[in-house]
Amino acid sequence: MKKVIANTSVVLATLLTIVFMAPTAAQADDGRFTMYTDDANPGGRVVFHADGDYVQVCDIEADGSSVWLRITDLDGSGGYSMNVAGNDECKVHRASDGGSYDLEEYSCFEFNIYLSRETAFGDLARWFNSSTGGNC
Ligand SMILES: [Ca+2]
Ligand SMILES: [Ca+2]
Ligand SMILES: [Ca+2]
Numbered sequence: 001m002k003k004v005i006a007n008t009s010v011v012l013a014t015l016l017t018i019v020f021m022a023p024t025a026a027q028a029d030d031g032r033f034t035m036y037t038d039d040a041n042p043g044g045r046v047v048f049h050a051d052g053d054y055v056q057v058c059d060i061e062a063d064g065s066s067v068w069l070r071i072t073d074l075d076g077s078g079g080y081s082m083n084v085a086g087n088d089e090c091k092v093h094r095a096s097d098g099g100s101y102d103l104e105e106y107s108c109f110e111f112n113i114y115l116s117r118e119t120a121f122g123d124l125a126r127w128f129n130s131s132t133g134g135n136c
Contacts (some may be wrong), residue, residue, distance in 0.1 A: 001074040031134075032049050032051075033047070034047050035111060035113060035125050036046075036113075036123065037113055037114065037121050037122060037123055037125055038116075038123045042061065043067065043121070044058065044060065044068075044115060048127055050128065051131050052095050052096070053095035053101065053129065054092065054093075054094045055092065055094065055101075056091070057069045057087055057090065057091050058091075059088070059089050060088065060089070061087060062083045064119035066083055067085075067086035067113065067114075067115060067116070068113070068114050069081065070111075070112045071112075072109065073101070073104060074107070074108045075107045078100060078104050078105055078107070079100065079103075080093070080101065085116075103129050105129055105131050106133075107128075108127075108129075109126065109127055109128075110125070111126070111127060
């Protein structure tokens with residue numbers, strides 16, 4: 001029995017190593033961005049991966065406010081809005097959803113995240129939809 005516990009510890013240690021190494025690998029990639037709303041204890045977060053046009057919006061605080069994201073194509077007419085409500089709730093859209101969710105490649109997009117109760121807490125960023133891009 002003791003031997004089984006020891007082996008389990010080795011497996012756990014290995015798994016923990018993998019879990020803690022993963023975010024480092026993700027941060028090293030280009031074309032991945034994160035932004036929070038501007039309130040002191042942020043109530044909203046957006047994550048964008050240019051690869052696959054992955055957009056995740058999360059309501060990360062029980063503050064009575066839902067989170068809105070508006071995406072605007074500064075080079076064209078694309079983009080969309082999405083809303084998520086409820087603490088720890090997230091919504092995801094990606095290119096494979098089709099239509100306006102398939103953002104134009106190599107275009108510059110403005111991401112505007114804000115809270116339903118107070119738009120002054122919004123934040124804005126401009127990101128290239130390109131794995132080698134960045135801010136634009
Ligand atoms: Ca893309
Ligand atoms: Ca909230
Ligand atoms: Ca696309």
